[in-house]
Amino acid sequence: MFLGILVLLYFVLTTLVVPYMAAMLALVVLVLWLLARIPPREYAPVLATFVPLIAIVTLMQAVVRPAAGDAYLARIGSVRLSSEGFTVGLAIGMRLMTMALTFAAFAMTTNPNDIALALTKLRIHYRYCYLTSFALRFLPLVQDEAATLLTAMSVRGSPDPSSSNPVKRARAVTNILLPLIVGSLRRSVDIALAMELRGYRDDRPRTYIRRIGMKTEDYWLLAGITLFAVVSFALKFSGVLEFRTYG
Numbered sequence: 001m002f003l004g005i006l007v008l009l010y011f012v013l014t015t016l017v018v019p020y021m022a023a024m025l026a027l028v029v030l031v032l033w034l035l036a037r038i039p040p041r042e043y044a045p046v047l048a049t050f051v052p053l054i055a056i057v058t059l060m061q062a063v064v065r066p067a068a069g070d071a072y073l074a075r076i077g078s079v080r081l082s083s084e085g086f087t088v089g090l091a092i093g094m095r096l097m098t099m100a101l102t103f104a105a106f107a108m109t110t111n112p113n114d115i116a117l118a119l120t121k122l123r124i125h126y127r128y129c130y131l132t133s134f135a136l137r138f139l140p141l142v143q144d145e146a147a148t149l150l151t152a153m154s155v156r157g158s159p160d161p162s163s164s165n166p167v168k169r170a171r172a173v174t175n176i177l178l179p180l181i182v183g184s185l186r187r188s189v190d191i192a193l194a195m196e197l198r199g200y201r202d203d204r205p206r207t208y209i210r211r212i213g214m215k216t217e218d219y220w221l222l223a224g225i226t227l228f229a230v231v232s233f234a235l236k237f238s239g240v241l242e243f244r245t246y247g
Contacts, residue, residue, distance in 0.1 A: 002118075004225045005102055011232050012098050016091040020235075025098045027228070028105065035221065036109045046104050047097060054093030061089030112136040117212045126206050134191075138184075145183055149176040 012024060032038045040047075065085030112133035119129040153172060 002106075002115075004221065005106055007225055007229050008102055009099065011229075012095050012102075016088055016095070018087055018091050018094070021091050021094040021098065025094055025101070028098060028101050031224075032101075032105050032109075035217065036105065038105075038108060043101065043104055043108070046100060050093065050097045050100060053096065054090070057093045057096075058086055058089030061085040061092065065089075107136075113210075114212055117208065117210070120206075120208070121212070127200070130200075141187065142180065142184055146173075146176060146180055149179060 008024065008028070012021070015021065029040060032043070033040065059081075062081040062083075062085040063079060065082050065088060115136065116129040116133035119132060120126060150172060153175070158172065
């Protein structure tokens with residue numbers, strides 16, 4: 001899974017071809033749907049949040065990027081919209097959406113403990129393996145604590161957390177930053193103390209209750225990643241698609 005993400009990110013960040021970006025986005029959706037059994041309705045809110053961003057980026061690129069041969073899509077007073085800028089902006093927006101969906105897929109389908117075990121099999125020191133899984137587990141704890149603080153503010157009569165005014169809601173988030181940071185530091189100290197008491201710094205060989213290994217699905221996924229990389233490189237070096245990081 002992690003190898004697939006690295007390969008996908010490489011091609012996402014080195015092209016701005018709209019059909020190719022659309023195909024990559026569709027590929028991520030199909031992989032989630034067919035292999036991970038996660039239907040699009042479960043992560044539709046993630047995609048919906050990027051629609052306004054894509055529209056803004058596309059409009060900005062269409063305005064600021066000059067058109068080739070002075071051929072513009074439209075003119076609104078002194079503002080001119082170029083087709084090249086529209087294409088580049090749409091590709092950038094789809095790039096952001098594909099990356100966001102890829103990382104969301106990784107979070108939804110990968111257990112932090114599996115990440116630590118996989119890193120251990122790569123001969124990485126167990127301290128760094130555990131810190132990786134701990135960091136992934138710590139973020140949901142911080143989110144839950146933030147939700148608890150916002151609920152506490154609402155119970156005490158503050159209208160800011162549930163206000164439809166974005167300024168008031170931003171003020172509510174600002175007000176919980178200090179207690180959230182203090183609570184996170186206290187939790188980190190308690191966890192660090194518990195780790196020290198359990199011999200975290202002991203460098204003797206470690207044993208694990210559960211071990212991970214390659215399954216049939218993993219080999220199929222690896223074959224799909226290889227095929228995708230070969231096809232993409234073939235398109236790149238044959239000149240069918242022009243790969244670039246920016247316009």
